[in-house]
Amino acid sequence: METSVWTKVFLVTEDLFNKIATSKYNPLYYHGALPQFIMYVLFLSGLLLFAYYVPTIDNAYVSKNLVNAFTSVKYITNDIPFGAVVRAVHRYAGDAMVVAIVLHMVRVWFTDRYRQYRWVQWESGIVLLIMVLFIGQTGYYLIWDERSLILTRMTVSALETIPVIGVGLGHWFLNGRAISNLTLSNFLFIHIGLSFTLLFGLWIHYVRMTRPVITPPPVVNYVLMGLLLLVVYLFPITATKMADLQSLTTNSMDIDLFFLFPYWVLSQTGMFGFWAFTIIGTLAVCLIPLPMGAKPIEAAEVVNTKCTGCTFCSRDCPYQAIEMVPAPAGSRFKLIATVKSYRCSGCGVCVGACAFDAIDLPNLLDTDVTEKIKQLSKAQS
Amino acid sequence: MAIRVVIMAIGIAACLYGSIMMPWAEMNMTKENLPHTLTLLRLEPVADALDSVFGQTAEAHKASLDAKEAEGNRGEYVYAFAIGLAILGGALAVAAIGSADEQEKMLMPEKK
Numbered sequence: 001m002e003t004s005v006w007t008k009v010f011l012v013t014e015d016l017f018n019k020i021a022t023s024k025y026n027p028l029y030y031h032g033a034l035p036q037f038i039m040y041v042l043f044l045s046g047l048l049l050f051a052y053y054v055p056t057i058d059n060a061y062v063s064k065n066l067v068n069a070f071t072s073v074k075y076i077t078n079d080i081p082f083g084a085v086v087r088a089v090h091r092y093a094g095d096a097m098v099v100a101i102v103l104h105m106v107r108v109w110f111t112d113r114y115r116q117y118r119w120v121q122w123e124s125g126i127v128l129l130i131m132v133l134f135i136g137q138t139g140y141y142l143i144w145d146e147r148s149l150i151l152t153r154m155t156v157s158a159l160e161t162i163p164v165i166g167v168g169l170g171h172w173f174l175n176g177r178a179i180s181n182l183t184l185s186n187f188l189f190i191h192i193g194l195s196f197t198l199l200f201g202l203w204i205h206y207v208r209m210t211r212p213v214i215t216p217p218p219v220v221n222y223v224l225m226g227l228l229l230l231v232v233y234l235f236p237i238t239a240t241k242m243a244d245l246q247s248l249t250t251n252s253m254d255i256d257l258f259f260l261f262p263y264w265v266l267s268q269t270g271m272f273g274f275w276a277f278t279i280i281g282t283l284a285v286c287l288i289p290l291p292m293g294a295k296p297i298e299a300a301e302v303v304n305t306k307c308t309g310c311t312f313c314s315r316d317c318p319y320q321a322i323e324m325v326p327a328p329a330g331s332r333f334k335l336i337a338t339v340k341s342y343r344c345s346g347c348g349v350c351v352g353a354c355a356f357d358a359i360d361l362p363n364l365l366d367t368d369v370t371e372k373i374k375q376l377s378k379a380q381s
Numbered sequence: 382m383a384i385r386v387v388i389m390a391i392g393i394a395a396c397l398y399g400s401i402m403m404p405w406a407e408m409n410m411t412k413e414n415l416p417h418t419l420t421l422l423r424l425e426p427v428a429d430a431l432d433s434v435f436g437q438t439a440e441a442h443k444a445s446l447d448a449k450e451a452e453g454n455r456g457e458y459v460y461a462f463a464i465g466l467a468i469l470g471g472a473l474a475v476a477a478i479g480s481a482d483e484q485e486k487m488l489m490p491e492k493k
């Protein structure tokens with residue numbers, strides 16, 4: 001099979017990493033597992049922040065040491081030991097999550113691993129990415145500074161332009177007809193509720209994988225943690241101003257391009273451009289596997305007369321494409337392997353697993369596969 | 382291999398530097414706070430050297446955080462830097478020379 005230019009680029013990069021770190025610790029081999037580790041960091045740091053966060057916006061008595069969302073965030077930052085660091089870790093781990101997911105996507109795309117039976121992984125991955133982006137955005141609302149207020153107002157106006165359900169969505173978002181204490185409860189609920197829903201999304205993401213790699217080795221995690229702490233030091237949290245509901249100013253604000261780029265698009269292109277970008281962009285990435293995945297794949301085939309029902313192939317198949325079913329009456333064996341062709345990637349693992357020559361790829365003979373593996377292993381040693 | 386040895390050496394140096402720097406990172410460290418064992422072992426010159434090097438480093442970090450208008454306790458950021466450097470250095474050293482599984486065992490089933 002032809003290797004695409006991009007696959008070659010990735011192979012060369014992998015090789016480079018293998019030269020500076022042992023292959024066991026090559027981060028590129030864990031591109032799918034990295035976001036999962038970052039998720040644990042986010043859960044833990046988020047839990048610490050949640051312990052002190054107060055989701056209200058009441059700011060009528062600022063002078064009397066009132067506790068509200070903004071002042072509770074300030075309290076966390078200035079008075080809780082390591083509060084500022086935990087806050088910064090939470091923020092930058094979120095950014096790292098987006099970067100890791102996008103890298104994972106790019107690599108999956110360029111190494112051609114999104115086609116056919118893997119459409120479930122591709123689509124669920126996009127849903128997970130959208131969820132992560134929305135969770136990150138709600139995190140920015142929760143601080144309840146001037147930027148939070150601008151973002152909230154921009155979101156409501158964007159939602160209200162949706163025909164028929166837009167106004168209702170706006171009210172759902174604010175948890176009422178206007179910004180109130182209930183609004184921040186809603187933001188907190190979305191932020192935390194959606195974060196836990198990620199676990200369900202991940203289950204769907206993994207469902208067709210026999211052995212998904214979901215935890216990078218500790219060393220890779222430590223590298224990531226070390227980098228995160230250095231970023232915290234290099235880009236510390238800076239003070240912001242409390243949101244003022246009376247203010248109608250739309251001051252310019254810092255945009256975190258990892259999470260807030262939709263707002264940047266909105267500010268640059270207006271409502272129409274924003275929705276066109278969002279809808280067309282999302283549809284485009286969702287539909288990619290359809291035309292691009294049309295390359296036909298010849299599924300493995302079981303030679304019924306030879307299969308002994310030993311289950312090796314079914315346990316080795318990476319995509320749960322082989323099911324062991326009861327053997328037909330009269331057979332000497334109890335089970336027989338059957339291939340679910342819509343899940344088969346034609347990878348040939350089962351051909352190598354079968355010691356009885358009982359499973360073949362239509363265009364690739366068992367003997368050829370064994371010969372090829374022998375050649376490769378000789379070339380490597 | 383040579384590049385891995387270099388990375389390992391840099392990693393170990395960074396790990397040691399970060400680890401020793403940690404006590405000074407929160408700004409309150411002085412020579413008197415160092416363990417009394419150092420005096421018993423007559424290692425005052427080491428204590429002096431550590432205190433002057435890391436005391437000054439911590440102050441420099443603090444100044445850079447002031448310039449960035451960091452919110453919260455500056456020392457905690459410097460501590461994050463020190464521990465981050467130590468973790469990163471240590472992990473890189475392990476990744477560079479840690480147990481390799483490059484030579485995977487490939488078992489070829491004998492076909493019947």
Ligand code: SF4
Nearest residue numbers: 317344345347348350
């Ligand atoms: S070729 Fe075999 S191992 Fe590979 S996906 Fe198909 S059935 Fe599974």
Ligand code: SF4
Nearest residue numbers: 307308310311313354
């Ligand atoms: S490994 Fe071969 S013999 Fe065993 S169940 Fe699969 S096809 Fe049948």
